[in-house]
Every structure is written in structure tokens, then in C-alpha cells.
Amino acid sequence: MLRKILIFTLLIIAATAMGTVKPAPGFSDNMVLQRDVPIPVSGTAAPGERVTVTFSGQSVCTTADADGKWLVTLAPVSACKENRSMTIAGENNSVVIRNCLVGEVWLCSGQSNMAMPMWSNDPRWRAANGDNDVKNGANPLIRISTIAPGWSAAAQSEADMKWEMLNENNGMAFSAVAFYFGQKIFHELDVPVGLVVAAWPGSVIEPFIPPCGFASVPQLKPLADVINIRLPGTREYQEASRKTAENFQRWLTEFNNARINNQPLPPPPEYPAIMRPPTRHQAPTVIYNKMLHPLTAFKFRGVIWYQGCSNLHDGLLYRYKMQALLNGFRMVFNDPAMPFYFVQLAPWDYTSFSRQPHDLPTIWEAQATFARSNDHVGMAVINDAGDITDIHPRNKRTVGNRLALLALRHTYGQMDIRSDSPELTAWKIENGKFILDFKNIESWQGTPDHFEIAGSDGNWVKAQVEISGTQLIIHAPEIPEPVQMRYLWNHTLSGVLFNEAGLPLSAFRCGNFVTKNDVIDRVTGNAHLIFQYDLKKVATRNGRPAYLIDNSASFRGFKVKRIIYVVELIDNNARESWVVIAMDAFTEDAEKIGIPVQSTGVRLGVRISNLTVFSNVEGLKTGNIPQGNIEFWGCDYLPGNGYGITGAAPGSYDFGDVMSLPDRAGHGSMQIHNFADKQVIFAYNNFYSADHDIGIGNAPGTHTDWTFSQSGKNYSVAILRIFAEFNR
Numbered sequence: 142m143l144r145k146i147l148i149f150t151l152l153i154i155a156a157t158a159m160g161t162v163k164p165a166p167g168f169s170d171n172m173v174l175q176r177d178v179p180i181p182v183s184g185t186a187a188p189g190e191r192v193t194v195t196f197s198g199q200s201v202c203t204t205a206d207a208d209g210k211w212l213v214t215l216a217p218v219s220a221c222k223e224n225r226s227m228t229i230a231g232e233n234n235s236v237v238i239r240n241c242l243v244g245e246v247w248l249c250s251g252q253s254n255m256a257m258p259m260w261s262n263d264p265r266w267r268a269a270n271g272d273n274d275v276k277n278g279a280n281p282l283i284r285i286s287t288i289a290p291g292w293s294a295a296a297q298s299e300a301d302m303k304w305e306m307l308n309e310n311n312g313m314a315f316s317a318v319a320f321y322f323g324q325k326i327f328h329e330l331d332v333p334v335g336l337v338v339a340a341w342p343g344s345v346i347e348p349f350i351p352p353c354g355f356a357s358v359p360q361l362k363p364l365a366d367v368i369n370i371r372l373p374g375t376r377e378y379q380e381a382s383r384k385t386a387e388n389f390q391r392w393l394t395e396f397n398n399a400r401i402n403n404q405p406l407p408p409p410p411e412y413p414a415i416m417r418p419p420t421r422h423q424a425p426t427v428i429y430n431k432m433l434h435p436l437t438a439f440k441f442r443g444v445i446w447y448q449g450c451s452n453l454h455d456g457l458l459y460r461y462k463m464q465a466l467l468n469g470f471r472m473v474f475n476d477p478a479m480p481f482y483f484v485q486l487a488p489w490d491y492t493s494f495s496r497q498p499h500d501l502p503t504i505w506e507a508q509a510t511f512a513r514s515n516d517h518v519g520m521a522v523i524n525d526a527g528d529i530t531d532i533h534p535r536n537k538r539t540v541g542n543r544l545a546l547l548a549l550r551h552t553y554g555q556m557d558i559r560s561d562s563p564e565l566t567a568w569k570i571e572n573g574k575f576i577l578d579f580k581n582i583e584s585w586q587g588t589p590d591h592f593e594i595a596g597s598d599g600n601w602v603k604a605q606v607e608i609s610g611t612q613l614i615i616h617a618p619e620i621p622e623p624v625q626m627r628y629l630w631n632h633t634l635s636g637v638l639f640n641e642a643g644l645p646l647s648a649f650r651c652g653n654f655v656t657k658n659d660v661i662d663r664v665t666g667n668a669h670l671i672f673q674y675d676l677k678k679v680a681t682r683n684g685r686p687a688y689l690i691d692n693s694a695s696f697r698g699f700k701v702k703r704i705i706y707v708v709e710l711i712d713n714n715a716r717e718s719w720v721v722i723a724m725d726a727f728t729e730d731a732e733k734i735g736i737p738v739q740s741t742g743v744r745l746g747v748r749i750s751n752l753t754v755f756s757n758v759e760g761l762k763t764g765n766i767p768q769g770n771i772e773f774w775g776c777d778y779l780p781g782n783g784y785g786i787t788g789a790a791p792g793s794y795d796f797g798d799v800m801s802l803p804d805r806a807g808h809g810s811m812q813i814h815n816f817a818d819k820q821v822i823f824a825y826n827n828f829y830s831a832d833h834d835i836g837i838g839n840a841p842g843t844h845t846d847w848t849f850s851q852s853g854k855n856y857s858v859a860i861l862r863i864f865a866e867f868n869r
Contacts, residue, residue, distance in 0.1 A: 321541025354469020
């Protein structure tokens with residue numbers, strides 16, 4: 142008996158050792174295969190094992206490679222509503238995949254607005270009328286699958302993927318955007334539809350991007366270099382790991398020598414931080430590794446994408462991250478023309494995210510630029526379907542339908558369908574008016590509002606709009622010589638202009654934009670550079686500031702007429718902010734217009750006149766300002782309005798504070814204010830400490846002049862240049 146049991150056990154072990162054929166994720170019961178294209182089918186088996194795939198009258202054989210991987214390609218199959226079976230046979234087992242359909246298969250990805258379900262117990266986390274729409278939309282010819290959120294430092298081959306027929310139960314928890322997209326595709330094409338959702342609420346775009354995507358975009362080279370250092374097999378990985386090994390081997394030799402000779406033991410070298418594996422799901426590539434890489438063996442018609450809220454800090458850089466995502470998807474799915482349709486973000490007040498009103502329009506611009514720059518890419522504009530009170534607008538029917546319109550026209554060739562929003566094609570300025578031309582428009586519908594115009598001073602005013610056929614003519618009587626115009630340039634504004642198909646015009650801007658360098662060159666054209674200073678330096682209380690440039694000695698005896706401050710900041714997310722401030726001199730001595738440390742003897746709380754301000758900081762008043770005031774001192778100060786500045790609060794640090802203990806160096810203040818508009822134009826405080834307060838415009842919170850904010854740590858670059866014009 143024992144002998145029989147032993148033989149039986151050995152047979153089981155032998156059979157197991159020979160391998161078990163297994164299909165890749167996606168190939169399972171109830172799946173939908175992509176019609177009318179070669180169909181790749183892959184999986185694993187024992188190395189060298191013979192594998193045969195049989196489906197729809199085809200039978201294709203292959204042999205697993207040395208790693209146990211196998212791949213066959215079936216000839217294209219037409220759409221089929223009849224359930225079929227696929228058999229994958231190895232030498233020791235067979236897998237039968239049942240209830241297979243052939244139709245259109247789409248990957249649906251992004252963050253929370255893609256993940257938001259048709260229905261849940263939370264009234265703010267479900268589609269409007271989602272429960273009824275699921276009941277009416279249940280359909281065994283629509284198959285759905287949702288990949289559970291997960292991340293990995295290395296690419297994975299396995300995923301817990303299950304196909305289901307869409308019914309009243311599983312549809313409630315399914316992505317609302319994907320649901321409405323699939324419904325529209327099915328009813329227009331009358332073929333089975335497969336929808337795979339891989340979304341993670343709150344995620345930035347970087348974790349979804351494959352490594353090859355980062356490497357394909359030159360503007361993202363710094364990110365690609367870091368990724369490649371952690372990616373086994375790359376040149377960067379080999380070089381970094383070699384250097385690390387040498388450092389540790391050198392230390393080990395020194396350690397052993399010290400131990401043998403009874404000497405103090407040297408500490409080990411620090412492991413390079415850049416080589417440490419990621420520790421959270423927001424790191425580049427990690428969501429792709431876990432949720433998307435296992436699906437690359439499956440054939441999709443295309444991708445729909447809804448993401449961007451968490452990348453609002455990127456500004457125009459977001460365009461390049463979307464490009465990396467697209468390039469990466471097309472490479473890993475082996476489809477150079479893979480359709481990609483995405484959602485432009487909806488309006489919402491991002492102030493609670495510490496974002497400025499123009500940050501969302503800048504992302505809108507980045508998204509639109511990306512869409513224009515690529516073939517087989519389309520953008521669904523939804524600025525009329527948002528909810529200013531909720532970052533997750535519940536009108537997901539409009540979103541899904543507009544994505545489907547793009548696919549129906551541009552992927553499926555239904556050219557009678559109107560799918561694209563109006564888009565600016567040309568502009569010119571004639572007789573003080575912007576004349577704008579558009580495509581995707583036959584007639585304008587709605588109210589022409591939310592247009593603004595600015596002249597060379599950068600002051601924006603509400604514009605008047607005339608409609609002339611498909612043209613828009615934009616002007617403002619108070620701006621006789623406009624140079625810039627913009628539409629919908631605030632995160633709380635909703636779209637109000639549409640084409641005849643009801644598709645909204647997206648936010649945009651055009652004109653001869655005045656750049657920072659244009660402004661600096663014009664304002665400082667007749668001035669001399671006196672000081673240049675790194676605002677992140679720590680000043681000494683009694684010594685002279687360590688200026689990068691100090692030309693003040695060359696102008697001793699000259700009388701200052703105008704003073705110009707140029708501040709350029711780059712934050713830790715590579716976003717630039719700047720301000721140029723010109724004013725009548727508050728001192729004739731060029732030595733006293735620099736950093737007012739205690740040793741300079743400058744202790745001024747005075748009015749200033751004839752300011753001219755230029756800046757890219759949203760909300761800061763620019764142009765000509767008749768009067769302002771300065772707070773220039775190297776001592777401590779109090780929030781009391783000791784100088785009687787109009788409108789200043791006596792109990793908080795703002796644009797009207799007063800020195801305290803002027804003979805003792807303390808916090809220090811170098812501030813320029815526009816008190817009529819209750820604005821801090823520029824503030825630099827606490828310059829004796831590494832915890833500087835630095836800011837352009839009003840600070841958020843109680844103390845609008847940045848006092849105690851320690852905001853200097855938010856900047857990687859902070860440069861001040863000080864110019865002067867002289868009376869000879």
C-alpha cells in the first residue's frame with residue numbers, strides 16, 4: 142500500500158514538474174475579443190511545452206520559450222454575438238474559456254472621475270440617475286471587468302481580472318464614464334462591447350506611464366533617468382549599481398582592516414536614495430506595473446482616459462506627461478496608431494487645493510495642445526457639464542457620450558456624427574479688435590461671455606463679443622491697442638458658447654504674449670543693475686549682504702530717480718512666478734535700495750509713488766498704480782497699523798505694519814504694497830534665518846504679507862535684481 146501511495150505521489154510531482162498551460166490575464170470566461178484584427182493569445186507553460194489554441198474554426202500551435210512564455214496569433218475574426226469557446230491545450234492540461242464574444246474592446250483608465258461608479262450609498266459618489274440607467278442598460282452583450290487598485294515596483298505578469306456580463310447588480314459598482322461610453326458604442330455599432338477599467342482615485346498621471354513612455358519624451362529626461370536607474374537591465378541601472386557595489390566593497394575592506402588592527406570602525410556608506418525602490422502608489426510607473434502591464438498581451442481597440450486633477454501643479458508640463466502616457470501605451474500594446482480619447486477637466490474651485498484661478502485653465506491649455514499634436518487622439522470638452530461645488534460632477538452621461546462620439550467618428554468612420562468642439566484656427570488684430578476663426582463650427586449657439594482682453598500693460602478687462610458667421614470679433618473700448626485675449630480663464634467659469642451640435646468651446650488664449658524678458662528689457666532699458674541677490678541666502682545682522690552682484694560703489698554720489706525690483710522664483714515643482722516693480726525713488730542713495738539688514742541703517746515705513754507692476758501671478762494687480770507703501774527694516778515688527786495705511790488691519794500682518802525695537806535686529810522686512818487694492822506685491826522677510834518668508838501677491842491665510850510662512854522652502858530658485866535710474 143505504501144509503495145502504491147509513493148508511486149502515485151511521484152506521478153503527481155512529475156506531472157506538475159512538466160508544467161501547466163495557463164493563459165495570460167484577460168483570457169477568461171465571458172471575455173470579448175477585438176474584432177477584425179489579428180488576435181494575440183498568450184500565456185505560460187513549461188519551457189519547450191507544445192501549446193495549441195483553438196477558436197472560431199482556427200487552431201494554431203506554438204512552443205513555450207525557455208522562460209515558459211508562449212504566444213500565438215489568430216487571424217482576424219468578425220464580430221460575433223454568439224457565445225463561443227476557446228481551448229488552450231498543453232501537453233498535460235487544457236483550459237477551456239467559455240462564453241467568448243467578438244466585438245469592440247476598450248481600456249478605460251484614469252483617476253477618481255473614471256472610477257466613480259454608477260451607484261453607491263454616497264449621494265456625492267454616483268452618477269446622476271445611475272440606478273435607473275443600469276437597470277435599463279443591463280446587456281449580456283456588454284462585458285465588463287474592473288482591475289482592483291494595486292501597485293508594484295516591478296512589472297507584473299499576473300492580474301486578478303474577471304469578465305462579467307453587464308447586469309443590474311455588477312453595473313451599479315462599474316465606472317459610470319465607461320458604462321455610458323459602452324452603451325453608446327453598442328447601440329451605434331450593434332456589436333458586443335468589452336470594457337476594462339483600470340483606475341485609481343487621487344492618483345497623478347506618472348504611475349500610469351510605462352518606463353518606455355518617459356524615455357520617449359525629451360522634456361521628461363530627468364524623470365526617465367531616475368526610472369532607468371531603478372530598472373534592471375538598463376545602462377543607467379548597471380552603472381549606478383556598479384558604483385554602489387564598489388563603494389560598499391571599499392568600505393568593507395576598510396572595515397575589516399580597522400577591525401583587524403583594533404582601530405575605530407568606519408560607518409558604512411549611505412545607500413543611494415535614487416536607487417531605493419518606490420514606497421507609495423504615486424511613484425512613476427508603479428500603477429502601470431501592477432494594473433496595466435499584465436494586460437499588454439490583450440488586444441484593445443483603444444483607450445479612454447479621465448485624469449488630471451492631481452496634476453494641476455504641472456501647468457503646461459502636463460502636456461508632455463500625457464505624451465509620455467500615449468507613447469508608452471502605443472509601444473507596450475504594440476499599436477502605433479492606438480486611438481486615445483480623453484476628457485478635459487471640468488470647472489471646479491481648486492482654491493481648497495491651494496491652487497490659483499488660472500491653474501486649471503493652464504491644464505486645459507496643456508490638454509488641448511496635446512490633443513492637437515497627435516493623430517488618432519481626441520478631447521471631450523465638458524466645461525458645461527461640471528459642478529462648481531463638487532470635483533466629481535455627477536453628470537457622467539454627457540462625459541461618456543462625448544467620448545463615444547469621438548470614437549464613432551474618428552475610429553469607426555461615422556462621418557455624419559458631430560464629435561468635435563469648436564477650435565481656434567487663426568487670429569488677427571485689426572482696428573483694435575481680435576478677429577478669430579474656428580473649425581468644427583457652422584453656427585454659434587449660447588451666450589458670448591467670459592472673454593477678456595489686455596494691452597501691453599497686462600491689465601485684463603472684460604471684452605465685448607460680436608458674432609459674424611463663424612467668426613468671433615473681440616474688443617474692449619478701454620483697450621484701444623489689445624495684444625492678448627483669453628476665454629474662460631478661471632477655474633470656476635463654465636462654458637457658454639457651443640457649436641450647432643451642442644459641443645462647447647474650450648478655454649483658450651491667443652495674442653502677442655508679453656514675456657518676462659520682454660517686460661524686464663522694457664522696464665530696465667534706461668536703468669543700471671545695482672544688486673543681484675540670492676533670496677535663499679542667510680543674511681548677517683551686522684554685515685553686508687552677500688550679493689551675487691554689487692555695483693553700488695560705482696554709483697556713489699549719483700542721485701536715484703527710479704527704483705526697479707525684479708523677482709524671479711521657481712518652486713519645487715518647476716513652476717515659475719515673477720514680478721517687476723518700478724517706482725519713484727524712496728531714497729537717493731543707491732546703497733540703501735538693497736536688502737535692509739540692520740547695518741544699512743534703513744528703517745522705512747513710507748508711501749511710494751508712480752508704481753508700474755508686471756507679473757505672471759494670478760490676481761496681482763498689474764499696470765500703473767498711483768501710490769503704494771514699503772516696509773523696509775532689519776528689525777522686528779508688529780501687526781499694528783502704526784503708519785496709518787488706508788485699509789490695513791490692526792491685528793494681522795498685512796500691508797500696514799509697524800517696527801518694534803528698531804535698534805535690535807530681528808525678523809526683518811522688505812515689502813512692497815499696493816494698499817488701495819489691499820495687496821502685497823512682494824515680500825521678503827526673516828532674511829537672517831534659513832526659514833525665509835518669500836512671496837509675490839497676497840499669501841493665503843491670516844497674514845497676507847507672508848510673515849511667519851517660512852515659504853522660502855517652497856522655492857528651488859529665488860533671485861532678486863535691483864536696478865536704478867539716476868539724475869546726473
